[in-house]
Amino acid sequence: MKHSLFFRFFVIRFSLLRFGLPIFSVLIFTFASTSVQACTKEDPTCVQVRVNNVKNQPLANMVVYLEPLANQAVPQQNKTVEISQHSKSFIPYISVSQKSAKVNFVNKDDITHHIYSADSENKFSFKIRSGETDSSAHFNHAAEIAMGCNIHDWMSGYLLVVNTPYFAKTDLQGVASFTLNELGKYRVVVWHPQMRAKNNRMIIEKKLSNTEITTFTLQKAMDDIPVQKSDDFDFISDY
Secondary structure (H helix, E strand, C coil): CCCCHHHHHHHHHHHHHCCCECCCCCCEEEEECCCCCCCCCCCCCEEEEEEECCCCCECCCCEEEEEECCCCCCCCCCCCEEEEEECCEEECCEEEEECCCCEEEEECCCCCEEEEECCCCCCEEEEECCCCEECCCCCCCCEEEEEEECCCCCCEEEEEEECCCCEEECCCCCEEEEECCCCEEEEEEEECCCCCCECCEEEEEEEECCCCEEEEECCCCCCCCCCCCCCCCCCCCCC
16 A cells, blocks of 8 residues: 655654664574684684574674774774765665764765754754765764655665774675774674664674684564655656
8 A cells, every 4th residue: 555755754754763673682692613714814803793684594784893892992994984875765775984984975866865864963964966975964973873865755774873993794694704903802783773673783792703703693584674765656856
């Protein structure tokens, strides 16, 4: 059944204001003694994290980040994060940035977008015309930032801002790899906005090494990622 534009507008605005599902799950953590090619004895500070779904199959595009717990040095990443608006969608759906890093919003469509977030500490709102780049939004607080477009209300995406430079998304094998400045105890976090767990996260604190893979297995299936496409006549396509 198709919903009215007003109804979909209300639903998306509500979802953008919530930052976690009220669903709790028991998490399974296993620690394998084997490692894969990216981590070798010649690479002593490389560590890996694997994420599996409820059927024990690898999950790709899950965000993994490591927070030092033993006074390890935490460098600041200088990499610029690019969030594109393309085909009236956020590309990628999930972006990750260390706080204070530069974030560019790049409109690759031939129409105007009005990008916004209602996050209290990282809120922003601006219009971005075709072919423009906007880097005026500054993200100095760790948060998961839900984003939308005031013109195309079906558009949705997330920017996860973290306090650490050690973040990655899992590959097709469900593995995220990190080369650390120092080994030691870390808080290992797996996050995805569609994860059915407390605050959309799985967390464990552990002393990491390159001789074992830390594996997380979900206890519940993931929610569906929303489709970034209007199912009604797009009368604002030429805005």
